[in-house]
Amino acid sequence: MPATRDYYEVLGVPREATDADIKKAFRGRARDVHPDTSDHDDAEELFKELNEAYEVLSDPQKRANYDRFGTADPQSGFPGGGYGYGDPFGGAGVGDLFSVIFDGVMGGNARQQARPEGHDMSAQIVITLEEAASGVSKPMAYARSATCESCSGSGAAEGGSVKTCPSCQGSGQVVSARRTILGTFQSVAACDTCAATGTVIEPPCPACSGQGRVQARESVSVEIPAGIRDGQTVRVSDKGEAGLRGAASGDLLVTVRIRPHDFLHREGDDLHARAGVPMTVAALGGEIEVPGLDGPVPVRVPAGSQNDATLVAKGAGMPKGRGGHGDLIVHVNVVVPTRLNKAQRELLEQLNETLGTSKHPSPLERVRDWLGM
Ligand SMILES: [Zn+2]
Ligand SMILES: [Zn+2]
Known part of the structure; x- marks a missing residue:
């Protein structure tokens, strides 16, 4: 069977088929080629192919990519393995079983979850109002998990190498089938052997035990822009937690607090x-x-x-x-003034007389004085 049959052809639908058409066609075809019920010689292969086609055409983004580029994932090409099948027609609650199976099989997130980028780290720094006005570069020292220098983050010892994991053949996930009275259920779990990275390291770097990262003291210079407000955050790229085995590092997020000023x-x-x-x-x-x-x-x-x-x-x-x-x-x-000398007092008295301040203000004037008007 050719590996690159057109997905629309596999499902037997026209290119302008609706989502409902695709789902309906899939169920119909799946009944015909399901390995448990079909007497077709290569039912298993056909069913895998059908699943693959459905997985792409039932996802609007993947379908759009496929229509445009001829592949569901133009960045990496279409991944080869990892597709399984189950029995969506075991007799009860077809819709429910459907989602159980396809959530598990089609996920493909195991690798991302287990080959994590480093987390962002957060810190706080206190500056003066003058520093906030001018902008300032503040040194900051802290502990973080940093890329291992011995192995440059690969996790392999000198002369060692990164090999494809034998347990999962590099997919980072292991598929197990479980037979029940409703049929065969497929479940996908992260591979234990390689922590779902898809690779094992032989021999591992002794400095980091194959992790590619070690605890280290880090010093950075936090560049705080002029005019920053109290509580704003400055991001220092890649200075958070290092990723596992060379995966991307997180960022350091520094919240800037401004100390209250004496008179401003x-x-x-x-x-x-x-x-x-x-x-x-x-x-x-x-x-x-x-x-x-x-x-x-x-x-x-x-x-x-x-x-x-x-x-x-x-x-x-x-x-x-x-x-x-x-x-x-x-x-x-x-x-x-709280103290007046004689001359000052006389001047003020003269002023007071010229201003004609009444010694007996009217009720209205008293109210005005009281209100400071
Ligand atoms: Zn190392
Ligand atoms: Zn593995």
């Missing part, structure tokens, strides 16, 4: 600060200096600024992700 409070890209403004400057207007991230920031105070007014120093906030900066927002704290 961040909200988004803006920074907020409280600044004392002498009452005379608040009344007359002027300029004050506010300590910012990179040193003093001059801030203009308009005449008549009230307590709790906000002043804005444009661009003196945190860097934004797409260029530019947020603002520094200054909350005015009008400072009244």
Whole structure:
């Protein structure tokens, strides 16, 4: 029998067959060629072929690939082995049996599960607000399972080699058949001999016992971009757990925490600060200096600024992700002198008289004063 018969031909359906057509055709054909019931000489081969065709054409993605490339998996070509068959027509609950069998046989995940990529690892780092503003490179040392240097991750000792597993012939999975009154059931399990990798190592690398990875101290430099927010994560590629026998490593995920600043409070890209403004400057207007991230920031105070007014120093906030900066927002704290010398007191009394402040304010004025209006 040719190994590459057209799957549509195998099932006896046209290329535009619906999913239901395909399922129906499969069941019909399966009845005819099932090895337990068919007297066809190569029933077993035909049934395998039928399963293969059905497995591809019943999966929309695989079917699309097959239609386009002539194979279900254009990356790796169609895998040869691993297909089994069961008895979907044992007499009861056809639908249920169907899914039992095909979940097991068609899975093909055993290799992926057992030849794992290394896991991601997570860590936390604390930086200052200044570092968050400028960006910073932070060294970090930690323990991880790293690629074994003795065998470069292959798991084989010097002169040793990686061989196809004799128990599973490299498929990473073993198929066992179980006969029941409902028929023969096929089950697929990960191969124990090779931990489902499909290969065994002879002799194994003594440094890593054939694992291809060992516990090691690792030092990395975590590059933290300017403007990072508290709680954001920086990914250091391939610095997580190394994969088994040369499989891909996981990443190191570093969560960045920003230590609270003494006087600057961040909200988004803006920074907020409280600044004392002498009452005379608040009344007359002027300029004050506010300590910012990179040193003093001059801030203009308009005449008549009230307590709790906000002043804005444009661009003196945190860097934004797409260029530019947020603002520094200054909350005015009008400072009244607590000690006055004689001359100052006389000046203020004169001022008080010229402002005509009433000694007996009206009820309305009292309310206004109380509300700070
Ligand atoms: Zn090794
Ligand atoms: Zn094996």
